[in-house]
Amino acid sequence: MRYDSITEVIGDTPLVRISPEIHGLQNVDLYAKLEMLNPFGSVKDRAAWNMVRPLLADDAAGERTVVELSSGNTAKALAVISGMHGLPFKSVTNRMKVPEIKDLLLLLGAEIEELPGQAECLDPTNTEDPLTKIHQMLSADTAAYVHTDQYYNPRNIEAHQSATGPEIIKDLGGAAPDYFIAAVGTAGSSTGSARALRAHDPSVGVIGLVAEKADFIPGIRNIDEVNEVGLFDPATYDTIESVSADEAIDGMLTLVRRCGMLAGPTGGAAYFGAVRHLQAIDAQLTDRKTAVFIVCDRVESYMSYVRKRRPELLRQPARRNSVATLTDAEVEAAPTIDAAAARRWIDEARPLVVDLRGAFAFDALHIPGSINIVDEIFAELIQAGMPFGRSQPVLLACPVGEQSVKYAALLRRMGHTDVRSLSGGIIAWRDAGAALVRD
Ligand SMILES: Cc1ncc(COP(=O)(O)O)c(C=O)c1O
Incomplete structure (x- = not known):
């Protein structure tokens, strides 16, 4: 195999059968489409190259900076391709949660602009959300930026409609699979592949996988977030x-330990979701079926993600003081307080008010006298033990009260006697007309 450019290596990824001894399905042949074998490491190489190629051909690209809203694989591919063409690349993100990926982007020469999560902003229509910020940047200075726009760009879908889907049909001997399973981020790979497969055979069953609400699987969205994506059309599926982060890691473990496929968490989510869906129908099937799922990227970038969620897999002690260990009953029993009562409590008992939001949102507006400990740092802090005196009154606040109630439950379990979570979070506090200050 000889090529003139690394970009020619994108695509034509292998389709590899998973042994029935591993997945346990009686009537289904299950295949993994190994997108992690693309040259820059993921399914996003296809979309990135297809979106940026016409822009590079455009003379006006000149000295402009390529810009994209991405915290991971699209940014990685665009950083490489931009570098190859002598153009700077900038990734604007509010989801840069995996340190290895951030380091790699910096190594590739990317500039990273980190913005607060949309939920952290007091006003969800705030113009600081990354999408609006990117569009503002572009309209302000089209001479300076080339925006690939993966959440809206039809060339993202087309990359998969013209190649990923047809490759699957070709490798299955000219037939579409009966089932196609893919995790959904921008929805480009699932939509494009599904279109090609259904054009060949309209009866293909398409299963989209998203992360469970309030859970995080890097690279894909949860059901609320997916509805915000321009390319997402529910009719595709x-x-x-939903797959939980734990289930994604379980699926990933099977792929890396038993199948020899060094897949990352979304490949694991796709495997787990595929087997779960197919198991439910396997016994009723009267003839043999074929199913294909997508393995999006590789495992190596996710070591800190695994260490945080499943430390025992890396021979480290299990995390005792972690919100992941809470039962629903513990969360339901956690002490909460509404904004009006919290105002009185602050006046009377002077609790320590801990704001768990990101630093950017805290700096913008916060409860007077509160301190900022970003939730991920707070999680680390309580690993080491109780960070306050057990009877020191503490009010925990986050954007809408979903995180703080878990930490209140955890501190309660650890023996704290006077902790409360601000119900409805900083948003409810603002809506109640209570004071907020800016540093
Ligand atoms: C690791 C990983 N898995 C899955 C996906 C989902 O792919 P798509 O954006 O085509 O929906 C992405 C997208 O960024 C990803 O990075």
Whole structure:
């Protein structure tokens, strides 16, 4: 195999059968489409190259900076391709949660602009959300930026419609699979592949996988977030199912330990979701079926993600004081306080008010006298033990009260006697007309 450019290596990824001894399905042949074998490491190489190629051909690209809203694989591919063409690349993100990926982007020469998560902003229509910020940047200075726009760009879908889907049909001997399973981020790979497969055979069942609400699987969205994506059309999918971070890691473990496929968490989510969906129908099937799922990228970038969620897999002690260990009953029993009562409590008992939001949102507006400990740092802090005196009154606040109630439950379990979570979070506090200050 000889090529003139690394970009020619994108695509034509292998389709590899998973042994039935591993997945346990009686009537289904299950295949993994190994997108992690693309040259820059993921399924996003296809979309990135397809979106940026016409822009590079455009003379006006000149000295402009390529810009994209991405915290991971699209940014990685665009950083490489931009570098190859002598153009700077900038990734604007509010989801840069995996340190290895951030380091790699910096190594590739990317500039990273980090913005607060949309939920952290007091006003969800705030113009500081990354999408609006990118569009502002572009309209302000089209001479300076080339925006690949993966959440809206039809060339993202087209990359998969013209290649990923047809490759699957070719490798299955000219037939579409009966089931196609893919995790959904921008929805480009699932939509494009599904279109090609259904054009060949309209009866293909398409299963989209998203992360469980309030759970994080790097690279894909949860069901609320997916609805914000411009390319997402619910009609593409026969069903959309959720996978938890734990299930994604379980699926990833099977792929890396038993199948020899060094898949990352979303490949694991796709495997787990595929087997779960197919197991439910396997016994009723009267003839043999074929199913294909996408393995998006590789495992190596996710070591800190695994260490944080499943330290025992890396021979480290399990995390005792972690919100992941809470039962629903513990969370329900956590002490909460509404904004009006919290104002009185602050006046009377002077609790320590801990704001768990990101630093950017805290700096913009916060409860007077509160301190900022970003939730991820707070999580680390309580690993080491109780950070306050057990009877020191503490009020925990986050954007809408979903995180703080978990930490209140955890501190309660650890023996704290006077902790409360601000119900409805800083948003409810603002809506109640209570004071907020800016540093
Ligand atoms: C690791 C990983 N898995 C899955 C996906 C989902 O792919 P798509 O954006 O085509 O929906 C992405 C997208 O960024 C990803 O980075």
